[in-house]
Amino acid sequence: MASITIRQLDEKAKRRLRLRAARHGRSMEDEARTILRNASAGEDIGTDPPARHVPTRMPDQQRPRPQDDRPADAGKRVLLIIGGGIAAYKSLDLVRRLKERGITVRCILTRAAQEFITALSAGALSGEHAHTDLFDPAVELDIGHIRLARETDLVVVAPATADLMAKMAGGSADDLASAVLLATDHTVLIAPAMNPSMWAHPATRRNLATLVDDGVVVVGPNAGEMAEAEEAGIGRMAEPLEIVAAALPFLASVGHGNTLTGRRVIVTSGPTHEPIDPVRYIANRSSGKQGHAIAAAAAASGAEVILISGPVILPDPAGVKTIKVETAQDMLAAVTRALPADVAIFAAAVADWRIDKPKANKIKKTPRGSPKLGLVENPDVLAMIAHMASGRPRLVIGFAAETERIIEHAKAKLARKGCDWILANDVSVSSGVMGGDRNTIHLVTAEGVESWPPQSKEEVARALVERIADALPGATGE
Numbered sequence: 378m379a380s381i382t383i384r385q386l387d388e389k390a391k392r393r394l395r396l397r398a399a400r401h402g403r404s405m406e407d408e409a410r411t412i413l414r415n416a417s418a419g420e421d422i423g424t425d426p427p428a429r430h431v432p433t434r435m436p437d438q439q440r441p442r443p444q445d446d447r448p449a450d451a452g453k454r455v456l457l458i459i460g461g462g463i464a465a466y467k468s469l470d471l472v473r474r475l476k477e478r479g480i481t482v483r484c485i486l487t488r489a490a491q492e493f494i495t496a497l498s499a500g501a502l503s504g505e506h507a508h509t510d511l512f513d514p515a516v517e518l519d520i521g522h523i524r525l526a527r528e529t530d531l532v533v534v535a536p537a538t539a540d541l542m543a544k545m546a547g548g549s550a551d552d553l554a555s556a557v558l559l560a561t562d563h564t565v566l567i568a569p570a571m572n573p574s575m576w577a578h579p580a581t582r583r584n585l586a587t588l589v590d591d592g593v594v595v596v597g598p599n600a601g602e603m604a605e606a607e608e609a610g611i612g613r614m615a616e617p618l619e620i621v622a623a624a625l626p627f628l629a630s631v632g633h634g635n636t637l638t639g640r641r642v643i644v645t646s647g648p649t650h651e652p653i654d655p656v657r658y659i660a661n662r663s664s665g666k667q668g669h670a671i672a673a674a675a676a677a678s679g680a681e682v683i684l685i686s687g688p689v690i691l692p693d694p695a696g697v698k699t700i701k702v703e704t705a706q707d708m709l710a711a712v713t714r715a716l717p718a719d720v721a722i723f724a725a726a727v728a729d730w731r732i733d734k735p736k737a738n739k740i741k742k743t744p745r746g747s748p749k750l751g752l753v754e755n756p757d758v759l760a761m762i763a764h765m766a767s768g769r770p771r772l773v774i775g776f777a778a779e780t781e782r783i784i785e786h787a788k789a790k791l792a793r794k795g796c797d798w799i800l801a802n803d804v805s806v807s808s809g810v811m812g813g814d815r816n817t818i819h820l821v822t823a824e825g826v827e828s829w830p831p832q833s834k835e836e837v838a839r840a841l842v843e844r845i846a847d848a849l850p851g852a853t854g855e
């Protein structure tokens with residue numbers, strides 16, 4: 378099928394396609410493909426009913442779902458390069474975790490990896506021949522290292538040993554793994570694993586910096602105990618599920634092009650904590666899942682992303698620069714320092730008030746009764762950035778967390794805060810949005826309201842990134 382370039386459609390067709398895609402819970406490209414497929418099967422494209430407001434809540438059985446209920450990333454392909462470290466055993470579990478999402482996994486084991494696990498076990502778990510040697514005539518005849526490098530959607534290196542990272546940074550190609558890494562034009566995600574002293578060594582720091590500069594995405598390593606007795610520190614490979622979570626936004630962006638390449642995007646996420654005394658604070662129930670998913674999706678689309686996050690228990694998204702803050706005032710300072718940016722997305726649930734005079738020592742109970750706490754209003758980070766006289770990001774996007782009269786309040790917020798778009802969502806307890814995995818969004822702009830179907834926070838993030846890529850002038854995407 379010829380490639381579909383949504384950007385070449387006129388505005389009216391684009392808008393109609395967008396609404397139709399939103400109604401069906403698909404990307405615009407997938408919707409266009411579905412229309413073409415249906416047209417060739419006899420459906421009259423013109424019979425699509427006019428765009429309408431989608432009901433906020435749909436009964437489960439009416440919810441648009443990906444065909445046959447498989448995860449959205451089913452059918453995507455990962456080439457997993459397993460390096461020679463004790464963590465190689467975890468890579469077998471990683472194969473399973475990817476396979477259970479319907480992802481095809483092909484494995485390459487370095488010579489050192491084969492000291493820890495066998496090609497037989499990797500092959501058995503992946504259901505594909507596991508490759509081991511650059512000069513294996515069978516491999517070259519059957520598929521060849523260049524095809525191995527190309528016929529995938531994402532290359533994952535786990536564990537990425539210090540030696541493998543050095544080879545990648547130096548561009549050597551003296552075995553199958555390094556040759557494939559040099560030949561691939563796909564995103565490479567590495568999960569480093571090594572002794573803490575090796576991780577801290579200036580040579581590894583240099584290699585890491587080179588790899589990040591080259592666009593390699595890094596997940597982990599984590600802090601913890603090492604395989605060596607009585608060794609602890611940073612160097613443990615990220616857990617298989619963390620690696621899967623880091624890989625998914627990149628797999629989800631496959632087929633959409635690097636639509637945000639060259640763009641700088643700031644995202645705020647999570648709650649803020651406003652201290653009362655050294656042990657107590659004011660907070661809210663925000664988990665940061667939506668903001669973190671947006672940061673990950675923007676990075677997977679090629680943007681340089683700075684995530685400014687309040688305290689959350691989520692891992693830092695791969696490929697994103699994460700700055701951790703506690704209070705609303707810290708968040709404002711970090712956002713201001715991160716400017717300039719093309720796009721700023723304010724997904725954080727910033728505390729509206731802080732204690733006027735937080736106590737230096739823990740407040741003790743006294744017979745005189747409970748303490749009187751004074752509150753002062755926090756700076757509104759979104760409104761301050763949206764109202765900047767110069768250096769304002771081209772697109773400023775806020776959220777509206779509402780528990781009633783959602784669209785009415787969101788429209789008022791759009792006007793009051795001076796932002797370009799508001800993503801309004803119902804955060805009442807019954808919606809399950811706060812801390813949950815799904816979200817129902819109403820996109821409120823100067824042109825009107827678009828209601829998206831209930832979908833996962835990752836799908837919301839992907840849809841938002843597509844809308845941003847469409848809206849930015851002089852888009853660089855495919």
Ligand code: CTP
Nearest residue numbers: 723724725727755756757758759775776777778
């Ligand atoms: N926001 C912000 N700084 C604040 C308060 C809110 O940047 N001090 C941003 C949020 O990140 C979000 C938007 O403003 O993008 C709306 O936040 P919300 O909590 O829905 O609205 P509030 O401004 O707090 O108004 P209210 O609590 O009255 O609904």
